[in-house]
Amino acid sequence: VLKVLSRIDAILQSPRAPPLIYRRSKGPVQNHIKENGQECGFEHLPLTIEMWADQLMALKDLHRSLGKLSLELVPWHTADPQDNKESIRVEDLQFIVDAILEEIENKEKNSQAASLPTLLAIVSHFQKLFDVNSLNGIYPRMNEVYTKLGEMTNAMRNIHELLELDRSAPPTVVVDTVGKLCDIINENVTEQVQQLLGTQDIHSIIDKLEEHECFFPPFQALIQDLLCLLEISNLDDILPTVRNLK
Numbered sequence: 001v002l003k004v005l006s007r008i009d010a011i012l013q014s015p016r017a018p019p020l021i022y023r024r025s026k027g028p029v030q031n032h033i034k035e036n037g038q039e040c041g042f043e044h045l046p047l048t049i050e051m052w053a054d055q056l057m058a059l060k061d062l063h064r065s066l067g068k069l070s071l072e073l074v075p076w077h078t079a080d081p082q083d084n085k086e087s088i089r090v091e092d093l094q095f096i097v098d099a100i101l102e103e104i105e106n107k108e109k110n111s112q113a114a115s116l117p118t119l120l121a122i123v124s125h126f127q128k129l130f131d132v133n134s135l136n137g138i139y140p141r142m143n144e145v146y147t148k149l150g151e152m153t154n155a156m157r158n159i160h161e162l163l164e165l166d167r168s169a170p171p172t173v174v175v176d177t178v179g180k181l182c183d184i185i186n187e188n189v190t191e192q193v194q195q196l197l198g199t200q201d202i203h204s205i206i207d208k209l210e211e212h213e214c215f216f217p218p219f220q221a222l223i224q225d226l227l228c229l230l231e232i233s234n235l236d237d238i239l240p241t242v243r244n245l246k
């Protein structure tokens with residue numbers, strides 16, 4: 001018995017033993033057994049062993065829970081052969097946790113890499129948007145779209161500068177500004193026509209246009225006859241030729 005107690009005492013005093021396991025008794029001497037001048041105190045050992053037993057049972061439950069989690073996250077991993085054994089080690093739990101963490105890290109690294117179905121969906125969507133019938137036509141259409149986009153960007157930049165607009169102005173603002181300029185130009189043209197014809201009344205303008213329409217055809221015919229009769233081709237030569245005939 002003394003040898004067994006001494007061996008237990010040596011284990012409890014080992015550096016690897018938790019500090020709360022071994023505490024020397026402050027009670028009566030009957031709880032102490034001396035060997036080689038050293039005391040062996042075991043009054044707290046039953047409680048510690050009970051605690052160990054509870055922890056070992058909890059360790060088994062934890063191993064079972066981690067196994068279920070592993071099946072959800074990494075189902076392709078083979079089952080641990082110690083799942084059905086009574087003894088569960090901390091190393092077994094650590095192995096499962098490391099496998100799950102490794103899988104999570106790999107997913108994070110590969111999260112930016114598009115999968116094959118995603119790439120196929122992108123190509124199909126591009127074909128629908130830009131009316132590309134075959135895969136061979138994708139690159140030429142990409143180049144065409146890139147070129148057209150560059151031309152449109154340059155044109156919009158130049159229009160922004162001409163209209164003195166901020167570069168952040170959307171296309172709708174550009175269209176509205178161009179429309180206002182067109183309205184101003186049309187108003188100016190109308191005013192110039194009215195000043196040229198000497199009237200502000202649209203009916204008077206119509207009357208003057210009708211008068212011109214009645215006058216110009218006979219006048220043009222007269223001029224053509226004079227040119228043929230005088231055998232000349234330039235209007236400026238009509239008066240000098242008539243004076244010479246006098």
